[in-house]
Amino acid sequence: GFIWLDNEMVPWREAKTHVLTHTLHYGMGVFEGVRAYETARGPAIFRLKEHTDRLFNSAHILNMKIPYTKEQINQAQIDAVRENKLPHAYLRPMVFYGSEGMGLRAHNLKVHVMVAAWEWPAYMSPEALELGIKVRTSSYTRHHVNITMCKAKANGNYINSMLALNEALSGGADEALLLDNEGYVAEGSGENVFLIRDKVLYTPELTSCLDGITRKTIIQLAEEHGYTVREKRLTRDEFYIADEAFFTGTAAEVTPIRELDGRIIGEGKRGPITEELQTVYFDLVRDKHDR
Ligand code: PLP
Secondary structure (H helix, E strand, O other): OEEEEOOEEEEHHHOOOOOOOHHHHHOOEEEOOEEEEEEOOEEEEOOHHHHHHHHHHHHHHOOOOOOOOHHHHHHHHHHHHHHOOOOOEEEEEEEEEOOOOOOOOOOOOOEEEEEEEEOOOOOOOOOHHHHOEEEEEEEEEOHHHOOOHHHOOEHHHHHHHHHHHHHHHHOOOOEEEEEOOOOOEEEEOOOEEEEEEOOEEEEOOOOOOOOOHHHHHHHHHHHHOOOEEEEOOOOHHHHHOOOEEEEEEOOOEEEEEEEEOOEEOOOOOOOHHHHHHHHHHHHHHOOOOOO
16 A cells, blocks of 8 residues: 655555654644545545644644645545545544654754555444443543644644543443543543433533534534534533433544443433434435535
């Protein structure tokens, strides 16, 4: 296969970077997780423009100047899927500093961009989408994401995500739920979160979670299907007594949550509204209806 690296298609094994790559040491970099779905017209990248816009916004927030246009990065993603002959794919664009300098005061660092694409099987487990998952509230919080970083998908934010996820997995759960520094629910390790109560959807406002593209899509779809969606601060208790809850994300898609901190949510399985939203989401990404 091939990886798009700095405006060239490079054979997969040769797409390497030096051990002194600045981003490897200090975590200053931004990335995206994008998905191409199999459709009747061939592979189609879902929300390509939105992901590229967020990549550029993330880089701008970190004051990293991407030396390409958005059109070039869109095309790189299309080419990465096509060159690798993938019917469907997960795409990983990343913007990082090279090994031109070391230390926090390094200047003249070069901004590199790469786009990789590969086939990725079920993100959590094949059963997760149907049966729902067990979630544990994490002792790690989203404190440094508060306010500004929710618009940036930055490498450094994922140390917390990894710690939280590993904690959840070692405690026998499938995913972590992170709180903000005031104790309100923020998001999963790589997903936004929703709850449903009395047919109304609630999701945390964008103060301590990533501005998820799937989150936005689900809000639109739910409203189109006649549901009210409220963005507000939510507590753990509200999740415990919810009728239904689910995660959203490019990787997680719409994953039902059946248990949080040992408390069964609703019927302890995928709820009917979650299932309805999953169906309309999958129809949309697979381009089953004209829109
Ligand atoms: N929250 C975090 C921390 C993430 O890493 C992701 C994944 O990108 C999401 C939420 C969901 O965002 P999206 O729906 O754009 O994939």
